[in-house]
């Protein structure tokens with residue numbers, strides 16, 4: 534049944550004006566339900582505003598995740614911490630609050646392939662979005678390729694701005710390939726630009742001690758590490774590859790047998 538009244542129209546326009554669109558779009562059914570259940574005024578407001586807030590959070594989350602360009606759908610909820618006892622749960626819980634973002638602190642996720650570094654980075658990225666921060670995910674090789682191309686096309690500054698902007702920049706698989714000299718230099722410029730302003734989250738299968746080789750040049754590596762480690766949380770995962778574990782469980786590998794993951 535469509536109720537038409539000037540008052541209803543007025544309320545609808547108020548809701549539009551206040552951008553309470555979830556309530557506006559369901560106004561009639563919300564009113565009918567309240568009348569049927571004879572809800573108190575407070576209960577009515579509580580429910581309507583609660584649903585409006587939930588709808589807004591949902592939308593922000595969806596848009597934030599779209600902008601972040603996560604390569605996979607992964608959440609902290611579906612990460613099994615019991616198989617990785619080396620991970621400091623307290624630190625993960627602290628990072629989930631997003632407080633590190635306010636101070637531009639960095640997070641390093643280190644460990645061999647398959648232990649869940651990318652999964653955790655995406656999960657923490659989603660948490661960052663949930664607490665209202667902007668997030669962008671980029672593989673290290675893609676990042677460097679983009680910076681090199683931008684430089685050759687004379688628009689390096691614009692690209693550096695793009696990567697400097699998000700409150701959290703996740704750079705995945707640093708050290709998988711060593712950087713050429715110029716790439717390391719461009720990477721330094723980005724780290725420098727974000728320093729103490731925006732958080733970096735890096736995943737790497739190389740221990741920090743090897744990063745000199747990753748960046749090719751010891752001087753650049755020191756300058757990068759200096760800024761990265763100054764305010765940083767380091768999570769070192771020591772366990773075995775989750776992929777191999779799954780294979781082993783399925784009987785495809787014997788215990789102790791090694792395979793490329």
Ligand code: ADP
Pocket residue numbers: 607611612613614616617644645646647648649650651652653736775776
């Ligand atoms: P890494 O980045 O360390 O190489 P990934 O994060 O890509 O590892 O993990 C490999 C695969 O295993 C992914 O599909 C990931 O979701 C899954 N995985 C890894 N660790 C866990 C875990 N502890 N619980 C659930 N899934 C996991």
Ligand code: MG
Pocket residue numbers: 650651652705706736
């Ligand atoms: Mg990974």
